[in-house]
Amino acid sequence: MSKRFLFDGRPVVFEDGQTILQAARAAGHYIPHLCWHPDFPPHGSCKLCIVKVAGRHVSSCAMPAKEGMEVESNTPEINGERRALLQMLFVEGNHFCPSCEKSGNCQLQALAYDLEMTGERFAHFFPERPVDSSHPDVLLDFNRCIFCELCVRASRDVDGKNVFALTNRGINKHLVVNAESGRLGDTDLAADDLAANICPVGVILKKRVGFATPIGERTYDVKPIHIVAMEDGK
Amino acid sequence: MNAPRPKVRIATTSLAGCFGCHMSFLDIDEHLFELVELVEFDRSPLTDIKHCGPCDIGLIEGGVCNAENVHVLREFRRNCKTLIAVGACAINGGLPAQRNHLDLEACLREVYVSRDGLGEGGVPNDPELPLLLDKVRPIHELVRIDYFIPGCPPSGEAIWKFLTDLIAGRTPRLSYPMMHFD
Ligand code: SF4
Ligand code: SF4
Ligand code: FES
Numbered sequence: 031m032s033k034r035f036l037f038d039g040r041p042v043v044f045e046d047g048q049t050i051l052q053a054a055r056a057a058g059h060y061i062p063h064l065c066w067h068p069d070f071p072p073h074g075s076c077k078l079c080i081v082k083v084a085g086r087h088v089s090s091c092a093m094p095a096k097e098g099m100e101v102e103s104n105t106p107e108i109n110g111e112r113r114a115l116l117q118m119l120f121v122e123g124n125h126f127c128p129s130c131e132k133s134g135n136c137q138l139q140a141l142a143y144d145l146e147m148t149g150e151r152f153a154h155f156f157p158e159r160p161v162d163s164s165h166p167d168v169l170l171d172f173n174r175c176i177f178c179e180l181c182v183r184a185s186r187d188v189d190g191k192n193v194f195a196l197t198n199r200g201i202n203k204h205l206v207v208n209a210e211s212g213r214l215g216d217t218d219l220a221a222d223d224l225a226a227n228i229c230p231v232g233v234i235l236k237k238r239v240g241f242a243t244p245i246g247e248r249t250y251d252v253k254p255i256h257i258v259a260m261e262d263g264k
Numbered sequence: 265m266n267a268p269r270p271k272v273r274i275a276t277t278s279l280a281g282c283f284g285c286h287m288s289f290l291d292i293d294e295h296l297f298e299l300v301e302l303v304e305f306d307r308s309p310l311t312d313i314k315h316c317g318p319c320d321i322g323l324i325e326g327g328v329c330n331a332e333n334v335h336v337l338r339e340f341r342r343n344c345k346t347l348i349a350v351g352a353c354a355i356n357g358g359l360p361a362q363r364n365h366l367d368l369e370a371c372l373r374e375v376y377v378s379r380d381g382l383g384e385g386g387v388p389n390d391p392e393l394p395l396l397l398d399k400v401r402p403i404h405e406l407v408r409i410d411y412f413i414p415g416c417p418p419s420g421e422a423i424w425k426f427l428t429d430l431i432a433g434r435t436p437r438l439s440y441p442m443m444h445f446d
Binding site: 120125126127128129130133134139142143144146148149150151153154156158245251254 | 352356412441443446
């Protein structure tokens with residue numbers, strides 16, 4: 031007989047080796063996530079995918095599903111914690127959505143809408159993070175980086191170019207470009223590399239196409255992320 | 265007998281904002297007629313009352329960029345039972361906070377001294393002018409804020425929905441299309 035666990039009270043069938051998040055998605059249940067991507071191994075950094083299993087918090091993107099476990103996900107308690115995580119991500123960087131080209135297509139913003147984060151509540155860091163516009167086709171706006179390492183993983187494992195890296199730890203963690211000068215223009219990144227197209231927020235942006243889609247027609251203007259994420263398989 | 269409920273008293277102000285949120289508030293069109301049945305205004309650009317008295321609801325547009333903003337914000341907090349941050353600038357500093365990465369003096373010199381034809385007067389220094397803070401701050405970093413209405417500006421509909429929920433005693437809640445940070 032197939033193995034199953036309970037997801038918010040409903041039975042979900044899974045196969046050995048699947049994580050909670052993978053099995054839940056396969057059964058049509060969305061779990062919020064930012065650093066997880068279907069084409070990469072779990073990263074476990076953003077914690078948006080937290081769920082509660084037997085009273086303990088686990089990252090559902092990394093935790094293997096087990097027979098008979100009871101998983102709580104879409105509850106006021108967990109969603110409140112996810113909201114607090116989002117608020118921390120917002121105050122840690124400089125997110126001024128009205129002037130961001132990614133607005134309307136940004137996963138961080140879309141999750142904030144979906145989880146009804148109306149304000150940030152915490153004190154803002156206002157960190158100083160100068161932009162890098164040295165590349166002819168791609169702009170790097172470090173102000174909005176959430177350190178998901180999707181660009182790092184894509185560049186290293188798929189593009190084979192190793193253009194990006196994270197450096198330092200904790201509050202000093204930041205994204206760097208692997209070039210002697212530290213500038214994107216001095217790397218071999220191309221605009222159609224996966225790394226240039228995978229950022230869930232507004233850091234790695236194609237030049238000359240910003241604001242092309244009118245407000246009201248952008249991805250998350252039309253549908254909330256819990257629907258888009260399931261349709262696109264990501 | 266259905267005795268009419270006393271009107272809800274509302275105060276509004278714009279700190280480091282552009283008045284766009286106030287314009288959006290006025291953009292509720294014919295709801296304005298319903299609004300005047302439900303509320304009366306205390307201190308607000310709409311009434312020209314200079315100081316805030318006891319109120320049920322205070323709406324704050326804009327963040328805090330100078331000493332006067334701080335005094336006004338505290339006056340509102342002292343007098344308003346429910347204080348609401350309206351719009352991006354009140355919530356996270358918004359456009360004015362883009363100066364937070366620049367040295368304040370360099371900023372003032374750039375505007376009043378370095379530009380062609382502006383060398384004469386220098387940086388304005390009248391004692392009447394409120395002193396600038398070194399950084400623009402969202403209002404929740406200075407006083408307790410009860411609710412936030414996001415948007416740059418929030419739509420008239422979002423403001424109307426929020427206010428009518430509050431006045432009716434419901435937990436104010438924005439529908440998905442009303443949630444916007446831009
Ligand atoms: S990256 Fe997303 S959340 Fe950050 S400013 Fe841009 S749209 Fe807003
Ligand atoms: S630049 Fe984008 S993809 Fe890369 S780590 Fe930052 S948020 Fe993630
Ligand atoms: S999606 Fe699981 S930790 Fe980011």
